[in-house]
Amino acid sequence: MAEEPKKVEPEFASEPPLPPPPPAPIAEPEPEALKDVAEEKPVVPPPPVEGKPGDEAKALVIVEKLTESAVEKGAEGSVHRDAVLARVETEKRISLIRAWEESEKSIAENKAHKKLSEVGAWENSKKSSIDAQLKKIEEKLEKKKAEYVEKMKNKIALIHKEAEEKRATIEAKRGEDLLKAEEMAAKYRAKGGPPKKLLGIF
Numbered sequence: 049m050a051e052e053p054k055k056v057e058p059e060f061a062s063e064p065p066l067p068p069p070p071p072a073p074i075a076e077p078e079p080e081a082l083k084d085v086a087e088e089k090p091v092v093p094p095p096p097v098e099g100k101p102g103d104e105a106k107a108l109v110i111v112e113k114l115t116e117s118a119v120e121k122g123a124e125g126s127v128h129r130d131a132v133l134a135r136v137e138t139e140k141r142i143s144l145i146r147a148w149e150e151s152e153k154s155i156a157e158n159k160a161h162k163k164l165s166e167v168g169a170w171e172n173s174k175k176s177s178i179d180a181q182l183k184k185i186e187e188k189l190e191k192k193k194a195e196y197v198e199k200m201k202n203k204i205a206l207i208h209k210e211a212e213e214k215r216a217t218i219e220a221k222r223g224e225d226l227l228k229a230e231e232m233a234a235k236y237r238a239k240g241g242p243p244k245k246l247l248g249i250f
Contacts, residue, residue, distance in 0.1 A: 236242065
């Protein structure tokens, strides 16, 4: 009978190979975790254990693949997170600019409204002052007009009085002349001769 070949087990058979690290969760990583993943150095494999060279190479390939996968996922998550943060920052900046614009517009509107109100109040004040001055001038003019009218009436009354006096004088003189003419005519009738001035009339 031939002897059964003895199975030679490697010396490290008693030590099981290191299990691969669990894959990272797909959830969005925290900022600090992303930094740690991005800055994570490749995992240094444990010192070689005496055994089959093929098993050691397989272990190294698995660890390298897992590390590359974790780095790629971390990089993708970091890029996605950076894009989200940039969008949020842009929206925040736009919102702040919009709020600032509305505030500035409101301030400008209030300032313009205040200035317009001041101009309106100034205009009304000036108009009131001018109206008051005009009223005073009109009152003075009315007073002067009344004084001038009174003066003119007094002058007219004096002129009328003088005219009446002159008329009275003329009337008196006419009465005297008529009376004198009648007396002279009576004398000439009594004498029987014509008056001397009669020749001058013809």
